[in-house]
Amino acid sequence: MSTGREIRLIEEDKGGWSAIDEELNVASQGETREEALANLDEAVELTEDAREADTDAPEPNAPWFEG
Template identity: 60%
Template sequence: MHVTAILSHADEGGFTAFNPETGTATQGETLDEALANLREAVELYLEEFPMATRAAPFVTSFDVAVHA
């Protein structure tokens, strides 16, 4: 199953990882560790709450104006 991983720098160091399809979140000291932790968390989630297989998600980004 193909799912989405959103990784970002954590304020306290390391990285946070989030899967929007399941709402699962975790962290790690490196990108690889955060992604591995997220994979494990999503797999555990899906054991308990199976999801139907669907097409790959479409992920994009966009800019917004920032006012000081």
């Protein structure tokens, strides 16, 4: 099943693969091409869900940055 997405696959110099959906500005990685693509599918789904929900990002819980 084709979604019409154009994806870039990059074999990294130190091993592993990166998969990038530049239209959605989402990327992922994996040890194999298949794993990188599966991880990208999950990242795209989560990104689309978050964009549809249109909620504010939560405040970071980083007490070491408090003045």
